[in-house]
Every structure is written in C-alpha cells, then in structure tokens.
Amino acid sequence: MASPPDHDGAPAGSVGTARLDDPISRAEHERGLRRATLAIESVRDDVQQLAAHVVALTDELTRRLDGVEPHPAPAGTPAGPSAGTVEALVEAALPAILERIRINDERSSSRVLLGDAEDxxxxxxxxxxxxxxxxxxxxxxxxxxxxxxxxxxxxxxxxxxxxxxxxxxxxxxxxxxxxxxxxxxxxxxxxxxxxxxxxxxxxxxxxxxxxxxxxxxxxxxxxxxxxxxxxxxxxxxxxxxxxxxxxxxxxxxxxxxxxxxxxxxxxxxxxxxxxxxxxxxxxxxxxxxxxxxxxx
Ligand code: SF4
Ligand code: SF4
Structure with a gap:
C-alpha cells in the first residue's frame, strides 16, 4: 500500500531529505570538493605507479633482449650481467623510477597544490x-x-x-x-x-x-x-x-x-x-x- 507523502512530495520515511534547491553550506561544498580532488590525486598516483612499473620493465627487457643499457645511457652501451629475475630487478628499480616520475610531475602546473602537514x-x-x-x-x-x-x-x-x-x-x-x-x-x-x-x-x-x-x-x-x-x-x-x-x-x-x-x-x-x-x-x-x- 502506498504511504502518504510527509514532506513536499518526498516519500514517507525519507528522513533527512531536503529540497533539491535547498542551499548548502560552504563547509559542505568544500568538503565535497576536497573529496573529489583527493580522489583525482589518488588516481594520479596510481597512474604514476603503473608508469614506473612500465619503465622498469621496459628497461630490464631492453637489457635482456637487446643486450644494451636503456636510456639515459649512451646508445649501444653493453648491458651488464643480470643479477636476478626480471620480477626482482623490476621491484628493485621501482622506487628510484617512481621518484623521478614524481619529480617531473612536481613541475607540472596542472597538479593540485597542498601545503605541508606541519602544525x-x-x-x-x-x-x-x-x-x-x-x-x-x-x-x-x-x-x-x-x-x-x-x-x-x-x-x-x-x-x-x-x-x-x-x-x-x-x-x-x-x-x-x-x-x-x-x-x-x-x-x-x-x-x-x-x-x-x-x-x-x-x-x-x-x-x-x-x-x-x-x-x-x-x-x-x-x-x-x-x-x-x-x-x-x-x-x-x-x-x-x-x-x-x-x-x-x-x-x-x-x-x-x-x-x-x-x-x-x-x-x-x-x-x-x-x-x-x-x-x-x-x-x-x-x-x-x-x-x-x-x-x-
Ligand atoms: S616586511 Fe613583512 S609585510 Fe612587508 S613584504 Fe616583508 S614580510 Fe610582507
Ligand atoms: S598574512 Fe597571509 S592570510 Fe593574512 S592577508 Fe597576508 S597572505 Fe593573506
């Protein structure tokens, strides 16, 4: 059985429902913007980590398949001996590559700027x-x-x-x-x-x-x-x-x-x-x- 509306047409029991044109506070609006911005930053970080994996893997495959050191080594530099599995070497190379990607990103004008966490x-x-x-x-x-x-x-x-x-x-x-x-x-x-x-x-x-x-x-x-x-x-x-x-x-x-x-x-x-x-x-x-x- 249908229930009678109890607030401007909103279904009964929908406690907390507000009119669509009700104003929201600046605090509420800014909290929403901050959540959306943080989500974008999180995706950006995921992409950077993925990019670091791709670079590390490409570097290691260049050494193993082409027999040369990857960029920025001079072209044709013979690759050194491999000292581990592809997976282990890629993991080991990741932190330095990721830091380089983040440094380049730091120069980008499109990223969100957030002051440091010091009190x-x-x-x-x-x-x-x-x-x-x-x-x-x-x-x-x-x-x-x-x-x-x-x-x-x-x-x-x-x-x-x-x-x-x-x-x-x-x-x-x-x-x-x-x-x-x-x-x-x-x-x-x-x-x-x-x-x-x-x-x-x-x-x-x-x-x-x-x-x-x-x-x-x-x-x-x-x-x-x-x-x-x-x-x-x-x-x-x-x-x-x-x-x-x-x-x-x-x-x-x-x-x-x-x-x-x-x-x-x-x-x-x-x-x-x-x-x-x-x-x-x-x-x-x-x-x-x-x-x-x-x-x-
Ligand atoms: S003297 Fe003080 S107020 Fe003036 S420009 Fe320098 S920091 Fe700013
Ligand atoms: S001291 Fe800082 S917060 Fe105050 S007016 Fe200057 S820039 Fe703005």
Missing amino acids: KFRAPSQGPDCEALLPLCEARCCTLHFALSSQDLDEGVIRWDHGRPYLIRQRPEDGYCVHNHPERRGCTVYAYRPRPCRQYDCRQDPRIWTDFARRELAPASPYARKEGPADTELDLIERVRSRQVALAMEGFALTTHEAERRRVERAGRATAGPGVATGARAAADEGDGKPVDPGG
Whole structure:
C-alpha cells in the first residue's frame, strides 16, 4: 500500500531529505570538493605507479633482449650481467623510477597544490619587523601565491581558490589575498594565518626587494609563490616527499572527524583569543588600523 507523502512530495520515511534547491553550506561544498580532488590525486598516483612499473620493465627487457643499457645511457652501451629475475630487478628499480616520475610531475602546473602537514601553531615566526615596514612595503608578500594545508582547510577560515586548489584566494582587482585589508594592508585573519605567512622572510627575496638594506622595493610581480620556486633537484625531492605526507594527512582529515575537531578548536580560539586582527605579517588592530604583534 502506498504511504502518504510527509514532506513536499518526498516519500514517507525519507528522513533527512531536503529540497533539491535547498542551499548548502560552504563547509559542505568544500568538503565535497576536497573529496573529489583527493580522489583525482589518488588516481594520479596510481597512474604514476603503473608508469614506473612500465619503465622498469621496459628497461630490464631492453637489457635482456637487446643486450644494451636503456636510456639515459649512451646508445649501444653493453648491458651488464643480470643479477636476478626480471620480477626482482623490476621491484628493485621501482622506487628510484617512481621518484623521478614524481619529480617531473612536481613541475607540472596542472597538479593540485597542498601545503605541508606541519602544525602552523607550532611553527616559529620568522621575518623582518613587518609593523615598521608596512607603510613602505604595503604587504607586498600578500600578493604572492602559496598553497594552504589540510589544517587551514579543516579550520575553514582561510579562503582558497576553488578553480586552483588549494592556492590562497586572491582578489582579481588588486591581486592581494582576500584577507588583506584593502586600505590598511593588514591581515584580517591574523590568528589563523597559514604557516607560510608566519615563516616567510622577505629580506632576501628579489620578488619583494632589490636591496632590503636600502629599503628598495622590487618591481611588483603578480605571478609568484610565497615559498619560492623549486629550483634545485634537492628542493624538488623535498617537495615530492612533503607532498606525499600532506596528501596522506588530507586523506586522514577527510575520512575521520579531524576536520570537525579543528573547526571546534578554531571556534574555541575565536572565543578565547584576542580580537582577530588585521595586518600583513604585521597585524593591524581592527579598531584603529595600527599594526600590532608583528611576526607573532
Ligand atoms: S614580510 Fe610582507 S609585510 Fe613583512 S616586511 Fe616583508 S613584504 Fe612587508
Ligand atoms: S598574512 Fe593574512 S592577508 Fe597576508 S597572505 Fe597571509 S592570510 Fe593573506
């Protein structure tokens, strides 16, 4: 026997059903995006592991069938003696090949950027006296790009660019981070600012200063990353390893109640802490715009 509808036509007993045009919260929307992004990253990792197997197998077959060493050895280099089964040698070669594939991927502009898993509240502050420099530098550092961490995403305070996960969101009209006060140039989310904002030191950064000692600013560049480009091989290896840890933490956050715990923790900080300040790395008090607590 059919049951009478009990909510706008939804079948009886469908507890929790909402109208299709009901609004969803930003937290719910972002959690969905994060799950989808993590799934894509997971597939990307599977493909990279498969690619590493193919390369390792092709290398070993080149040695055994063609009798020569594979690329990048010079063409025609005689293959050394085989010291094991194909399966064992392929397994042994896999870690180095996979790392090389991941290093190349690190240079790709299409991959998702995720900040490292270090606890930002334990990160020691570094950098110059932002409070004194703010009138001159106008928080130039707040125009640089950098990625948020799972910790930032879980708290849900710092906004990210949904079109380029997880870069900090910037205003199209002036290129500043959306949390930078447009007139006072202060950080409006100072207590929650991401780890790069706490640890960044602009003094030797040619994107900010041509000569810090003389206080000469560099020409403004809208396209840069706060943590700088990965120039050396060691930088890239380090980034690949940090990324693996960061993605594991992201998976943990999304499959446990970690995100909810951080949101509750954040609510506690907002209630217990001093008023959320405005300021670049030097915060400016919301009331009078005067910088306070530089680099703290
Ligand atoms: S870190 Fe940022 S706010 Fe501080 S002095 Fe450098 S550019 Fe200015
Ligand atoms: S210090 Fe604040 S305003 Fe500047 S980039 Fe970081 S979060 Fe944005």
